[in-house]
Amino acid sequence: MRLYTQKVAPNPTKVELYLAEKAGLGCAIPLERVMVNLRKGEHRSGEMTARNPLQRLPFLELDDGTVITESLVIIEYCEERWPSPALIGTTPEARAQVRALERGLDQDIMVGIITMVHATRSPVGYPPNPAVAAWARSWMQAPLKTLEARLADGREFVAGQAVTIADCTLAAALQFARFGKLDLLADTPHIAAWDAGYRQRDAARAVLIL
Ligand SMILES: N[C@@H](CCC(=O)N[C@@H](CS)C(=O)NCC(=O)O)C(=O)O
Secondary structure, three states, X not given: OEEEEOOOOHHHHHHHHHHHHHHHOOOOOOOEEEEOOOOOOHHHOHHHHHHOOOOOOOEEEXXXXXXXXXXXXXXXXXXXXXXXXXXXXXXHXXXXXXXXXXXXXXXXXXXXXXXXXXXXXXXXXOOOOHHHHHHHHHHHHHHHHHHHHHHXXXXXXXXXXXXXXXXXXXXXXXXXXXXXXXXXXXXXHHHHHHHHHHOOOHHHHHHOOO
């Protein structure tokens, strides 16, 4: 099994954090890594496009050549094959809560950060667009406020008692905000505190470089 990935890029980082958290809990998922340089456009090469016509990272290639795209789908696939220890929750109800949280963080905050970064200093060459950047910033205001309220009790993990994929998604998004030099957390001290705490974890130290 091979994971096509790239450091700092948020969707690959989400999967890498998941794998590191899983390994830290005693479940090292066996896979090789293929580093693909997005800045150099390696994901658009003929060889990569033949594997993944979407020209996006991450993707997982199984030993029989099957390709799985979409960061969350890769995580869910691993979670189904290596269910213990669970990083999405242990009951249908808990899994529903974690999935809902993760989807919200991805679609409302990570997508907003990605949009802002690409509209200001895109590492892969998308043209600057101040109006789009401003729109993305405003798109994130309500979700950031909701997240700030959730974290106001000083909890270590987004979902509550244990680390989950929601933490992986949020940490990956916030690293990309740092990469893009976005000043996002000035008015959200609880998110900033969560971020500082999460970055002390072994998984974060192993994966995050910013
Ligand atoms: N929904 C996809 C998004 C994948 C994606 O957009 N990946 C970015 C890196 S974070 C990428 O490969 N961008 C290359 C490009 O836009 O050319 C997922 O969750 O995996």
